[in-house]
Amino acid sequence: MTKKDKADVDYSKGMQKLHCGPMFPSDKGYCKHFIDTTRFDGECELVKGVIKRPMWCRLWKKAVTK
Numbered sequence: 001m002t003k004k005d006k007a008d009v010d011y012s013k014g015m016q017k018l019h020c021g022p023m024f025p026s027d028k029g030y031c032k033h034f035i036d037t038t039r040f041d042g043e044c045e046l047v048k049g050v051i052k053r054p055m056w057c058r059l060w061k062k063a064v065t066k
Contacts, residue, residue, distance in 0.1 A: 003048040004059070011047060014056030020044070021053035022063075031056075032063040 014020060017029040021042045034051060035043040044051045046059050 001046070003044070004046060005048055006057070009047055009057040009059050011055055011057045014054050018056050018060055019053060020051050020055045020057075020060075023053055028063075028065045030063050031059075032061045033059065034063070 015029075019029055020031050021034040021036060022030045030053075031044075033045040033047075034053075035045065037043055040053065042051045042053065044057075044059075047057060
């Protein structure tokens with residue numbers, strides 16, 4: 001699958017319950033497509049480039065958390 005450009009998916013500032021990567025240990029509002037690569041940033045299965053944890057896009061899907 002070809003990854004999308006950030007501009008095409010409205011990559012922008014997220015919200016407390018809707019953001020790319022986990023922000024704290026008990027966080028349940030992050031996306032299932034986020035791939036954790038560093039303490040601050042990550043990658044996405046669907047979007048090109050470096051992905052910041054507090055960001056969001058239209059492809060957001062809730063991660064399954066315990």
